[in-house]
Amino acid sequence: MLDLTHGGIPIAKSLAAAGNEVTGIDVYGTVEPGALLELEEKYGIRCSKIPFPSAKFDLLVAPVHLDPAYPMLVEARSQGKTVLSHHQIVGEILKSDSRLSGIKTVEVTGVKAKTSTASLLADMLSRRFEVALHTSRGLEYWKAGSSSLIHKGLSITPGSILVAVDKVFESGLMPDFFIFEISIGGTGTADFGILTTLLPDYGIANNTALASEAKLQLVRHAKPEGVLLINSGAEKALEAAKKSQAKVLTFKDPFIIESPQIPDQIADFVLESKCGSASSISKSSTSSELSGSFIRFMHRGKEIFSVSPRPGYNFLAYRTAFVAASAAALELGIGHEAISSVIEKFEGLSGRMQEKVMNGICLIDNSNSGMDILSAEKALEYALLKKKDERKGNIILVLGEEASQVCEGLPPESVQRFVEKFGTKCSQVILVGERMRTISGKNISYAGNLHEGLLKASKFAGGVDIILSSVKCFR
Template identity: 25%
Template sequence: MKVLIVDMTHGGTVIASQFTEIPGFHVYAWDIYQTLKEDVKTSLRNKNVEFVGIEFLKDLDEDSWVIAPVHCNLGLYIEDSDTAESSNGTGKVSRFMTHHEAVDFLMRKRIDVPVIEVTGVKGKTSTVSMLKEIFKDLNPLVLSSLGVEVLENGESHLLKGNISITPASVVEAWELLEEFLERSENPFEVGICIFETSLGGTGLADVGVLTNVVENYSVAGGTNCAADAKSQIFRSRMVACDFESFNSFYLNSTAENPAYNEMMVKNGISPGLQNGILMADIQDKTNTFSLNQDANVKASNIEFGFYETVFQVEVSDLKTVNENILNTSFEVSAFAPAPYHLQNILSVVCTALTLETPVKNIKKGLKSFKGINGRTSIREYNGVRVIEEINPGLNVEAVKKAVNMLSTISDEDNGSAVVFGGKYGVTCEEIDEKAVSFVLNRLDPRTDLIFVDDLGKNVKNLINRDFTFKKTLDDALKHALFTGSGNVLVVYRSNYSDVERR
């Protein structure tokens, strides 16, 4: 049987290698972005992987499988056929799978512990980090944009840094764990997996988490959108989903929901069927969370603080993995200096309760979470309070929320400054400079605005208020200190590990 793996840039090498180990498959690889290094090609060829190009698509037949990432629109390359049985009509093949579905196919019998998968536009890494704290007594295997780690009796072992969060990284994380346990003098049991995954879930999860769809950006060359791609999370056994996103894009996926229906038709997908999931059936397995809406998990009596926010969790008719219904209320204190941080906490509470985690474990785990260096963290710099929002996936919505957070802490006696900048090419999605400039132009005139690095150099040309430009982050912080700012918000597009090396 032929199996064509499309896109070697976003995890296809791992998937192709895995399929070579399954008898009966003849594996082909299409390096559609031409990024693969020659030594990696040689390694795959040694495993009998055959590299092909667009011309190979003519040779697909009813005995072929095609595996492509959800952001790759193969409809641009493969002619429709009446004999096609694939879910999206991409061609004459017996089976079409996304990379996410392929990982489910490869790993379902290998991973034998509960799984949590986290996807969304913003807040994924923070959500994973809080879940790690809650479940650390179970020796979790954790995959996030910060790397792959496993906890052993509370002690973290970093198995790999600088890893992507493509679905194929789930395979890599599990194999890194297996290798680590084989080398360990005192092997231990991993009790849960917590995976951050881009553009949806694999279907392996007992609870899939959709943090939000705050920006429904386009994928697949503009022929698809984030909300559709991330709908793969609903292949999970249960789902914890942001209330607003659920109601805007996924609930009642028929004519009853014009916004959803319009999105599906625009992207050439039959309403009601999305990524092989009958979306009208998802309500029974979805719990929602929200700050202000009538969700299954919401917050009340909120008292925001820089280092600790105290609030009441209200739980209403939450469905658990064991088919129980939960109604309760309890107080939580956690690091959440702004509403969008609290929203991430609610996603974590919703997830943990869905797994029937004791409330005392949830409260203890959240109490121990102090933020992630860069996203979001608060530190002192020569007597100045510095709030860092350093994120490779920085987008306009994140800038808005960070600036709004600053406005809640500023006062006339303690001046504030915003440092904005960063790098290009950190992720596949670039930032909308005009939209960012609109946000920064509306800053309080009393707030100093300091641009830095390549991104700052471009955006400053769109600004019609006073600003300063500095070449480095250190220079920008020194300038803010010199001008007397008591609070400095750093909004910077980069990997935090790169910033640490400055």
């Protein structure tokens, strides 16, 4: 079992509980000695911080992001050993879990909109079913449009799915659906798999592979009797899906306007807006124009419903989630009245382009684990539109990361380019995180974490100003 840091411990425990002889390798040397000792003494899992000869093992389990040059992987390949990803082994464990019999599972992966899609879908499904939802926001239980928090603090690595399942059943709950937000792929056990987007792509495994290739596990390992809902701009995924026996549905992603659409490919589900098709919304649109808009959901050219979103958040940032969640809910048996009601009452998710008031000052909250530099640019664009339309004062930007390990971190070089290009549009830029201290520019100061950054911003801001928070962090 390679990599105990990123969800490897629950996988190792599950394998040992099933009677397997398991050795855990702390590849990154980040696991506390006490935790390793507990694995050995309580669970019988031999642990090491250094590589072992691969010849001693029948198979190896490694995450998709592990450098292929790691010695045990090099040996395993030369010896023809089987190497399974964390996603694949979790899939095998889930297949043998009798508690899941009769319960449908949904897996959501992609670069953007995973949490929003999964959360909206849980709300929609809960109008008819009971739903256990595991996302980067926490482990929740949804029933009749209301949610309760079961547990907080799990990552969205495949291994965390095992913990989420255990905690749901330990709570005495019996959901009709499990919805899992999952990073960089799928387990192959989902009844319904959703791929939100493959863009923007990025390197993994010491830049020897692309994340988009790893995410295709959702497609390549899909159950023959399952359903796949794929972004129609994800050419790689649609090509891979041609070899799948699963039912394949597509949706047009109105958020990533630049994404190529396959020639002659007509998406099954499309989201349009009052301004025309989503792709025709111009950057010159003001926030007041947008607030008067409505969205229209189309299924194979037929309008299913239209709805006016609530004010108080940038609904344009949720267009991908709206179309993907609505398409999945419709396919899973939820009526269009319930779906449109959820969207109409939706107020945004905390940290995902939600507008708040902090000490009497307008706060645009865009701080979450999936935040990247493109998201920061779109958030600033929205803040500038709001400033112009509502005659606001200055924009105070809080930008950076709380931990470089959060979903690949926020590269300082990208932040430097951002500051050089857009920094003058803000009266103050507060950079969060140790790695950001190398970045220079006008009106820049630094903070150790998001809380400290917001405190600094509130001291700079006056009553008519806007604080824009775009920090990569777990919420």
